[in-house]
Amino acid sequence: MFVAIADPTRRKLIRLLANADELPLHELTDQFQMGRTAVSKHLTILREASLVIDRKVGRETRYRLNAAPLQEVKDWLSFYEEFWKERVALLQNLLSEDK
Structure with a gap:
């Protein structure tokens, strides 16, 4: 795929x-x-x-x-989407603490 x-x-x-x-x-x-x-x-x-x-x-x-087979790709990418959302949220928290 x-x-x-x-x-x-x-x-x-x-x-x-x-x-x-x-x-x-x-x-x-x-x-x-x-x-x-x-x-x-x-x-x-x-x-x-x-x-x-x-x-x-x-x-x-x-x-x-x-x-339909593209669902496999979407499912695989969804993990990384969540991973990056969490990392961005962490970064935003760190930056807001420094202010």
């Missing part, structure tokens, strides 16, 4: 798919300065991480986001 979302191109693909029900490969490719094959490779990595679902419509492959 983390490998899949580590790349900025794949994060952009996730964002594009989040804003649409479904997009064909050629529309996704138009959003990048790379060829269709490169975009397809990124989509394959996202599909292997279960973040993208594809289906054939005639000769066209259409993609949609499966956001």
Whole structure:
């Protein structure tokens, strides 16, 4: 999962798919300065991480986001969010004591 979302191109693909029900490969490719094959490779990595679902419509492959696996990332990050909230609160207390 983390490998899949580590790349900025794949994060952009996730964002594009989040804003649409479904997009064909050629529309996704138009959003990048790379060829269709490169975009397809990124989509394959996202599909292997279960973040993208594809289906054939005639000769066209259409993609949609499966956001459910991102819950794992959210859960992992929530620990660190609490960690930093506590640290910031501690720092604020220390700074207010110095006044």
